[in-house]
Amino acid sequence: MIEVILALTGGLVFGYFITLKPHQKRLLEQSYTTVIFLLLLSMGIAIGLNQTLLSNGSTLGFYALLFALVTILGSIVCCMILEKTKVIQL
């Protein structure tokens, strides 16, 4: 956890003191997409390997899906209220 925050802070400080040229910006975006792809791939593998997830798939998985859906939906609705009432404007 500490490493994650350090990596982020390190990148932030480094980025703050440099100016990216257009081709460097493109390179940054390409490395982004590549790392995201690899991360999703390893997440897929982790799920495929997870016995807890697969063996309890039917009952617990059904309720888990319901919980995931309602929490996502509730949070989206509340955040959209913030946007519609113009409390937060990005």
Add this chain to the structure above:
Amino acid sequence: MIFLIFIALLGGGLAAYFHLLPMAVTNHIGSFSYYLLLALQILVGIDIGANRAVLNQLRKLGLRILFIPAAIIIGSLLGGLILSFFIPYSIPTALAISSGMGYYTLSSLILTQSVGSSIGTLAFLTNIIRETLTFALIPFLARRSHLAPLASAGATSMDNTLPMIIRFGPKSIGLVSIISGVILTLAVPFLVTFFIHFI
């Protein structure tokens, strides 16, 4: 990009499930994804740090930025509360599970230790499904609302889902996403332990 997401998730999942991967891969997948996450954090940091508009955005929003994680918590808890009337779980149990905000390691650990492995596993699955669904939903959500991807991501908007949020959102979303994710990550242990008292 959306196509790539499904290929990666599904391909990885099926390959692992049918034992098509060498032991060297499956044994180290945890540390492998951790290093990928670190690499991503550095890239994300550079991207945000090099962008002057982000700092101005933050100055403009000020303390109002705290409304975002607050709305995400209230929304998730309301969703869990409504669901509890239709399923065989008590209101405090449902609220404790809904408090995970996608932070699956922590909330499921607390719940397994203090309530039991069944509720702990349910919390784990809920949060991991929330994160997986968020990955799939971000491209669609980002088109309709700037905050919706953050809302769906919950605590993961500071790390795992951050690159996707930045990739599909407006330039200014990165820092807002991190701040919201950090606050939610800090809030999860307090929320979960609070609701456990009433179970």
